[in-house]
Amino acid sequence: KAGVTQTPRYLIKTRGQQVTLSCSPISGHRSVSWYQQTPGQGLQFLFEYFSETQRNKGNFPGRFSGRQFSNSRSEMNVSTLELGDSALYLCASSLAVDSFMETQYFGPGTRLLVL
Amino acid sequence: GNSVTQMEGPVTLSEEAFLTINCTYTATGYPSLFWYVQYPGEGLQLLLKATKADDKGSNKGFEATYRKETTSFHLEKGSVQVSDSAVYFCARGATNKLIFGTGTLLAVQP
Numbered sequence: 001k002a003g004v005t006q007t008p009r010y011l012i013k014t015r016g017q018q019v020t021l022s023c024s025p026i027s028g029h030r031s032v033s034w035y036q037q038t039p040g041q042g043l044q045f046l047f048e049y050f051s052e053t054q055r056n057k058g059n060f061p062g063r064f065s066g067r068q069f070s071n072s073r074s075e076m077n078v079s080t081l082e083l084g085d086s087a088l089y090l091c092a093s094s095l096a097v098d099s100f101m102e103t104q105y106f107g108p109g110t111r112l113l114v115l
Numbered sequence: 116g117n118s119v120t121q122m123e124g125p126v127t128l129s130e131e132a133f134l135t136i137n138c139t140y141t142a143t144g145y146p147s148l149f150w151y152v153q154y155p156g157e158g159l160q161l162l163l164k165a166t167k168a169d170d171k172g173s174n175k176g177f178e179a180t181y182r183k184e185t186t187s188f189h190l191e192k193g194s195v196q197v198s199d200s201a202v203y204f205c206a207r208g209a210t211n212k213l214i215f216g217t218g219t220l221l222a223v224q225p
Contacts, residue, residue, distance in 0.1 A: 004158075033212060043204065043215040056211040090158055096211075103149070104213055106159040 001027060004107035006091050012113045018079040021110045025072050025093030032074040033104060034066060037088040046089075049074055050096050078112075086114045118142060121205050121216030128223050134192040136219045138179075138205035141186065146208035148172075148181055148188040153202045153218070162190075162203070195223045 005024045013019050025032050034046040045058040049068035066076040072093075078085055088111050092104035122137040140148065147166045151159040163172030168183035177192045188205060200223045205216040 006158075031211070042217050045212045045214075048211045050211070058212075092159075092213075102147070102208060103161060103164055105161065106151070108158040 004091055004093050004105055006089075006107040006110050008110060009108065010111050010113075012115060013081050014115050015081055015083060017081050018077060019081060019112060020075055020077045021089055021091075021112075023074045023076075023091030023093075023107060025074070025091075026105055029093035029095055029105070030072055031094045031096030031102070032068055032072060033092045033094070034074070034076050035090045035092065036060075037090060037109070038086075043090075046076065081114045083114050086112060088112075119205055119207055119214050119216040121219050123217075123219070124202075125220040125222055128195055128221070130197055130223055130225050131194045132223075134190070134195045134199075134221070136190040136203055136205075136221070138188045138190065138216060139186050140188065140205075140207045142207055142209075145183070148179070149206040149208075149213065150177070150179055150188070150190050151204045151206060151215075153204065155201075159204065195221070197223045197225050199223050 007022045031050045033048040036044050047066050048056040052068045063079045068074045088109045090106050090109045092106045094102040094104045118141040120139050149164045150162040152162045153159050163174045165172040165181035170181045172179050179188050179190045202218045202220050204218045206213045
């Protein structure tokens with residue numbers, strides 16, 4: 001079974017631009033979560049989608065948004081990029097049977113550099 | 116605040132040494148506990164998990180036991196290899212997300 005895939009793997013943008021990242025979950029997984037990883041803040045939860053609905057959201061500004069499609073693929077968008085948005089963005093998928101017990105499987109990440 | 120606390124790194128060991136990385140958590144109820152590993156330039160890989168008290172997760176020679184009385188989930192390996200060099204993250208389940216510790220960098224020298 002194919003793992004979680006993320007595109008693109010690397011991205012360079014300038015301040016003020018916007019960016020869209022894509023994630024395809026493991027086949028059969030209906031939940032997709034997004035995390036931001038930086039050296040200073042570590043791994044921080046952005047949001048989680050299940051059946052096209054956002055169920056949970058982390059403490060990030062409204063410039064960060066996401067969506068999920070009917071085939072469970074997900075995208076996240078960051079508008080008006082800031083230097084501090086430079087990070088590794090990780091997507092994870094799970095079966096979402098029990099939210100406290102779920103194993104999340106991660107993709108390789110998209111490394112975003114904002115200049 | 117962060118409800119998963121991990122041992123600060125980096126941890127530097129010689130090949131075949133014994134490894135322990137401490138992890139404690141705070142939570143209401145009994146969430147699942149996880150160890151993930153991240154190799155340079157890659158995403159997170161699930162290393163092992165435990166879903167209830169006294170469960171022992173194990174994989175690739177690594178082990179961790181869910182200790183309810185001490186709210187701990189310490190990672191151990193009896194004999195590390197150079198290929199184990201990576202960052203290790205402890206995590207616990209929460210409502211539709213995972214909460215991670217800060218990560219511990221392990222460097223194994225030949």
